[in-house]
Amino acid sequence: MTLLIGRRSSNKGFTLIELILLTIIITALVALSTPRFRNTFTSLKLKETSYNLAKMINFVQERAIVEGVPYKLVLDTDKGRYYFMRFDDTKDKSGFVRLEEKIGKIFILPKGTTLRANKNEVYFYPDGRSQNVTITLSSKNKHIKMNVKGRLGYVEIQRNM
Numbered sequence: 769m770t771l772l773i774g775r776r777s778s779n780k781g782f783t784l785i786e787l788i789l790l791t792i793i794i795t796a797l798v799a800l801s802t803p804r805f806r807n808t809f810t811s812l813k814l815k816e817t818s819y820n821l822a823k824m825i826n827f828v829q830e831r832a833i834v835e836g837v838p839y840k841l842v843l844d845t846d847k848g849r850y851y852f853m854r855f856d857d858t859k860d861k862s863g864f865v866r867l868e869e870k871i872g873k874i875f876i877l878p879k880g881t882t883l884r885a886n887k888n889e890v891y892f893y894p895d896g897r898s899q900n901v902t903i904t905l906s907s908k909n910k911h912i913k914m915n916v917k918g919r920l921g922y923v924e925i926q927r928n929m
Contacts, residue, residue: 810880810907810908810910811910813878813881813907814878814881814905814906814907814910814912815912815927817877817878817881817905818905818912818914818925819925820875821850821875821903821905821914822914822923822925824841824852824871824875825841825890825892825916825923826923827871828841828852828871828892829892829896829898831854832892832893832894833894833895833896835894836894837854837855837856837894838854838855838891838892838893838894839852839853839854839855839891839892840852840853840855840864840889840890840891840892841889841890841892842888842889843883843885843887843888843889843890843903844883844888845882845883845884845885845888847876848876848877848881848882848883849874849875849876849877849883850874850875850883851866851872851873851874851875852866852867852871852872853865853866853867853872854866854867877905878907880907880908881905881906881907882905882906882907883903883904883905884903884904884906885901885902885903885904886901886902887899887901890916896919897918897919898916898917898918898919899916899918900915900916900917900918901915901916902914902915902916903915903916911927912925912926912927913925913926913927914926
């Protein structure tokens with residue numbers, strides 16, 4: 769009769785080499801996939817910014833029609849921001865005042881996003897017309913071009929990503 773004293777052979781668990789190999793594989797996968805996620809996040813921010821601006825343009829155009837008062841969009845390309853103003857000649861000599869509600873706040877573009885436009889001010893009139901303007905939002909090597917068409921403030925978005 770033989771007595772086994774000491775270690776018993778057991779196949780439960782992993783060896784240190786297997787754990788190190790698994791850690792190396794996971795690290796390599798994370799390192800390879802991180803740049804793809806970063807680019808995806810940048811694209812999503814750019815898309816969201818363009819859609820928000822387009823919706824705000826449509827909303828302001830509708831308000832100009834309903835209220836019978838001109839509005840304007842001010843594009844500050846140097847500081848990467850935009851805001852809306854309403855015609856009110858009782859408060860300001862220029863006739864336009866910034867809105868006091870949520871739509872009147874200054875909208876700042878996300879970090880790393882630039883704004884270019886062929887006009888710094890776009891007017892929206894009570895009869896449904898607006899000035900034609902081309903707005904380009906850029907972030908790294910991604911660009912979204914927005915064309916505001918004159919009648920009813922139609923906004924056409926072209927992605928060049």
